[in-house]
Amino acid sequence: MSQSFRQPDILEIARAEGKVMVEDLALRFNVTVQTIRRDLTELANAGKLERVHGGAILPSGVSNILYEERRRLNEAAKTAIGRACAAAIPEATSLFLDIGTTTEAVAQALLDHRDLMVVTNNMNVARTLLANPDCEIVLAGGALRRSDNGLVGHLTARAIENFKFDHAILGCSALGEDGDMLDFDIQEVVVGQTLLKRSREVMLVADHSKFQRSAPVRIGSIRDVDHVFTDAPLPAALADACTTWGTHVHVSPPGN
Structure with missing residues (x-):
């Protein structure tokens, strides 16, 4: 060839x-x-x-790969992560679902949950959850990012400050060896930083490709996260750090 x-x-x-x-x-x-x-x-x-x-x-840098490419990337892994995360979320609860293709997999896995109130800045998540008649959906308004139907910026962060969520499900574009959660868009990062302060329990959903990428803007550290849902073991040093920090890591390989 x-x-x-x-x-x-x-x-x-x-x-x-x-x-x-x-x-x-x-x-x-x-x-x-x-x-x-x-x-x-x-x-x-x-x-x-x-x-x-x-x-x-796939190359790192200062801009993310295209949304449709992200959606196809590790699709089976995201489905497994979404199911594992949804299984850890009780019914009759309030939660925030962040922007990202993995958080969209969580939304898909929540369709049978009952008595939910979901706040989101992800219009794709809102559209998915319309299929669950027992889910109240609140959009956190802000500037529409047309590339992925995300609502971002200080208006979104300000809307989030009106809530205290039982659970927040976060995504990130990259996960540093030191546990830093990283992203490409400053407008999106301010939303994630606000969520860390306004949630009783924070769950990070990230497939293994995030361990191999880099991004320029820091959201926060997974030492501030209660649970990490992923599809492959974290690098050894980071896994040890999570044990020290009390961050629980859940590994769900595709097909299991």
Whole structure:
């Protein structure tokens, strides 16, 4: 297979799985590891992938990948995370659901819950929850970000200050090795920072690709989070830190 045919397929695998490994690709395409390394180097030079030890990941930077690509990325993992998080949320409760494709998976898993009041700045979440007749939906108004139907900015943060939620379900674009939750949009970060102060229990939902990415703006630390729902074990040092901080980590691999 020539590189011109192989490289689009490599990109599609990276978008679906978050990361590609040299040896796995060599087996998949029946070529040498040297050939795959050249492919990854060319894709990295073109800004389409970022090289890491043993493979490559989707590029980090100061802007997020497109919303539809994020929605497809690790879709099965997000479904598993969403179900695990929803199972930890009792009925007859109030909660906030943040912007993000993983929080949308939580919303989908909440359709059978009863007597909920959900506040959200995610219009996709609100649209999903319309299918649950026993869920009161409140939109936290703000500036509409057309790229993902999110409501962001100080107006949204101000609306959130009127509540004290039983649970807040947060997403992030990246999770640093030191436990910092990171994002790309300052307007979105101010919402997350307000939620940390206005919620009795905070739950972070993040698939394993967030461990491999970087973003420039800090939301806060997972030491301020009660539960982390993910699909793969955290890096060892971060897992140890969570134990020290009292942050409970729940790992739900896809298919389990």
